[in-house]
Amino acid sequence: MSKKYDYLIVGSGLFGAVFAYQAKRSGKKVLVIDKRPQLGGNIYCENIAGVNVHKYGPHIFHTSNKTVWDFVTSLVEFNNFINMPLANYRGKLYNLPFNMNTFYALWGVTTPQEAAQKIAEQKRRAAAEPQNLEEQALALVGRDIYETLIKGYTEKQWGRQCTELPAFIIKRLPVRFTFDNNYFNDRYQGIPVGGYNKLSAALLQDVETKTGCDFFTDRSHWENLADKIVYTGEIDRYYDYKFGKLEYRSLRWETEILDCTNYQGSALVNYTEAAVPYTRIIEHKHFEFGTQAQTIISREYPAEWQEGAEPFYPINDAKNTALYNKYAELAQKEKNVIFGGRLAEYKYYDMDRVMGRALKSFEVGNRP
Structure with a gap:
């Protein structure tokens, strides 16, 4: 008996959304579900006072992969934002990278x-x-x-x-002996004009989606809907933590609306002094050269990951890498499940690499 969908995609972040886009264009029946109340994964932006606020931390798209750049710019227009962060140490400012x-x-x-x-x-x-x-x-x-x-x-x-x-x-730290404040060495860089939600909307256009749906609350129901599953969540949770739990670092943000047009003159300022509890302040309007009367800032605080918190950074030390490899061995044996993205692969990826891997995964998974 054929199932309703060719693919159930668990998670609407970049890996899931790119895979869904390719699958839909190839005539596949696709359903994307996400446990959050909105689509887009960590690139989701919340509009506050006319400013696109990077709700899950700042995202600057950069790549030297022309295939990925051509793909993403075929969907949305990008501005010419260049990432030039600063570091504040005891009130003195330094340019990054070194x-x-x-x-x-x-x-x-x-x-x-x-x-x-x-x-x-x-x-x-x-x-x-x-x-x-x-x-x-x-x-x-x-x-x-x-x-x-x-x-x-x-x-x-x-x-x-x-x-x-x-x-x-x-293993290495970028050191430049030039007066060049561009953080990235990549050929292409920018922010989608109108914010990242435009990119998510373009990828998921005409794709059936459901938000507020946790795959694990009714796992058998979701598994029976599709021939194949694309899973972008935590790989250890997929296997019910049978070997133990992987470790992460989490983040939290304190966001403020300020009655000024410009707070710090830069999208990103890192605070490198240990006595300052947050690691950086994000001023969101500068990603899109905003001219709004108010500005929005977010102070970013690292946090220990606990059950229920968002897992942001895999801790790729020897212990966790060995544990992940056990789960990866199980994943490789799956015939109808594709694992992709930073949580499913327990690896921190830049956006272009996530997109490139999703494009490749769809291609490999659909070869005759």
């Missing part, structure tokens, strides 16, 4: 040779074989950059001392 503007603010150096010499002097005092994140950072960029721009921010982000974090978290 570049000549950063080195001038730190040391007063004005040439690449002076900056390189300063870093080299500090690196020489670092451990030869880094055993933790602190030693790795010192080996890469030296003590001044580490203590001013890395240590406090990282310890807040992960809720652990840098000496307790594995070195591989920062």
Whole structure:
């Protein structure tokens, strides 16, 4: 007996939405469900006072993959936003990523040779074989950059001392000896004109969707609706935590409407001092060059993940990677379930990689 749908897609984030788009265009019958009250996953924007607020944290689309860029720009127009974040340490501002503007603010150096010499002097005092994140950072960029721009921010982000974090978290740190404040090296970059909800709407146009539906509250019902399932949630939950629970870091935001046109002059300012409890302030209107009379800011606070909280960052240490690999072995044996996205693959992905993987997954899953 044939089922009602070819695909049930669990989750309307980028992986699920891109897969749904491809499936619909190929004549497949598709149903997308999401446990949240709205579609779009973590790229969903809430309009407050005329400003598109990135409800689940800031998202800046960037890629060097022309196939993905051509795909996404065929759906929506992008503006020319360039990510140029700042770091605030004890009231002094530094440009990110580490570049000549950063080195001038730190040391007063004005040439690449002076900056390189300063870093080299500090690196020489670092451990030869880094055993933790602190030693790795010192080996890469030296003590001044580490203590001013890395240590406090990282310890807040992960809720652990840098000496307790594995070195591989920062295998490399971008250092530029040019006065270039563009955070990304990718060829293409921007924000959808009108916000990310426009992108979600374009991907899910004419696709049947249902919100407020938790796959696990009536699992057998949803499984019996479709021939195949595309699952984008936590992989350990799919298997009822049979090997144990994977660990995450979570986030929370405090959002304010301010009666001024411009609060900080930048979309993103990181607070790298340990004494400041939040990691950054997001001023949402700057993503779209807003001219509204008011502005909206969100202070971002890292948090330990607990049951019921949003899982944002996989903790890809040795213990959790070994646990994930057990679940991945089960997933590989599934004939009618496709796992995709950061939660199902227990890996932090940039948006372009999620989209690229979804395009590839649909292609592979539908080869004759």
